[in-house]
Amino acid sequence: MVVVYYMRFKGRIVVITGGTRGIGRAITEGFLREGATPVVLYASAENEAKKLKEKGAYIIKCDVGNREEVRKAKEIVDKEFGKVDIIVNNAGIMVLMPFEEFDEQKYERMLRINLNGTIYVTYEFLPLLKRVKDGVIVNIASNAGIGTAAEGTTFYAISKAGIIILTRRLAFELGKYGIRVNAVAPGWIETDMTLGGKDQEEAERLREIFRNKTVLRTTGKPEDIANVVLFLASEEARYITGQVIVADGGRIDNLTHSV
Numbered sequence: 001m002v003v004v005y006y007m008r009f010k011g012r013i014v015v016i017t018g019g020t021r022g023i024g025r026a027i028t029e030g031f032l033r034e035g036a037t038p039v040v041l042y043a044s045a046e047n048e049a050k051k052l053k054e055k056g057a058y059i060i061k062c063d064v065g066n067r068e069e070v071r072k073a074k075e076i077v078d079k080e081f082g083k084v085d086i087i088v089n090n091a092g093i094m095v096l097m098p099f100e101e102f103d104e105q106k107y108e109r110m111l112r113i114n115l116n117g118t119i120y121v122t123y124e125f126l127p128l129l130k131r132v133k134d135g136v137i138v139n140i141a142s143n144a145g146i147g148t149a150a151e152g153t154t155f156y157a158i159s160k161a162g163i164i165i166l167t168r169r170l171a172f173e174l175g176k177y178g179i180r181v182n183a184v185a186p187g188w189i190e191t192d193m194t195l196g197g198k199d200q201e202e203a204e205r206l207r208e209i210f211r212n213k214t215v216l217r218t219t220g221k222p223e224d225i226a227n228v229v230l231f232l233a234s235e236e237a238r239y240i241t242g243q244v245i246v247a248d249g250g251r252i253d254n255l256t257h258s259v
């Protein structure tokens with residue numbers, strides 16, 4: 001298959017949270033290929049961050065769940081670039097925890113990174129986004145946030161449902177500045193989040209389970225999500241805002257229930 005890349009984002013400054021691993025790294029590399037300058041806010045994978053820097057990304061170590069660190073990152077970006085064209089709120093963690101095993105500390109940490117982090121980054125960088133005429137925000141939610149069930153994901157789903165309603169409300173509030181706000185809700189994607197620390201046998205067992213949950217009988221790759229993010233960030237999506245695009249291979253449990 002021949003893939004042609006266009007320079008859709010030449011001259012664009014793109015803030016990507018958690019952009020050094022998994023889905024975030026695929027998003028960063030996608031923007032690099034298409035001429036943008038990614039500004040990666042990262043909390044881990046120092047070596048990956050250095051490699052991305054060599055390829056042209058601007059990297060800032062920043063815990064998105066810490067508002068002061070996010071504010072400092074904003075100041076650095078303001079001094080260095082003076083504007084932001086696109087924000088991709090991708091950073092997130094998944095703590096599996098059945099409701100009956102509720103642990104307040106774990107819950108609060110997950111909510112702080114996934115939901116508060118999205119709010120902090122959006123709020124702090126908004127003045128820079130308002131300096132361009134066609135700013136874009138893309139949030140990474142999850143199909144868990146629209147109710148797709150998996151064991152132990154209730155609290156994670158709550159954090160992602162929060163991101164979905166935030167996406168819709170921000171589209172409503174920021175439309176007057178020409179800013180579009182959309183979300184992508186991935187299904188089961190092969191990254192450290194789903195396969196980290198698993199041996200080959202366990203990884204294959206999990207792949208098989210999730211293949212069988214989709215009508216396309218396949219699991220997702222980080223690029224499957226990055227491609228949707230790049231589309232939503234591009235001029236081709238200029239008439240789309242307030243939407244959640246589900247990219248999950250067609251989950252059978254969602255496609256077969258009655259509406």
Ligand code: NAD
Pocket residue numbers: 017018019020021022023024041042043044045062063064065090091092093094113140141142143185186187188189190191192193194
């Ligand atoms: P991953 O664990 O490979 O990557 C998560 C990224 O977030 C890492 O770069 C990590 O450093 C970063 N991060 C975590 N805490 C952070 C913090 N406090 N500050 C800054 N960065 C932080 O996982 P992934 O699968 O690539 O996940 C990316 C996003 O996609 C997450 O929001 C996740 O919830 C979402 N998602 C993933 C899947 C999946 O199946 N993998 C499905 C649905 C949604």
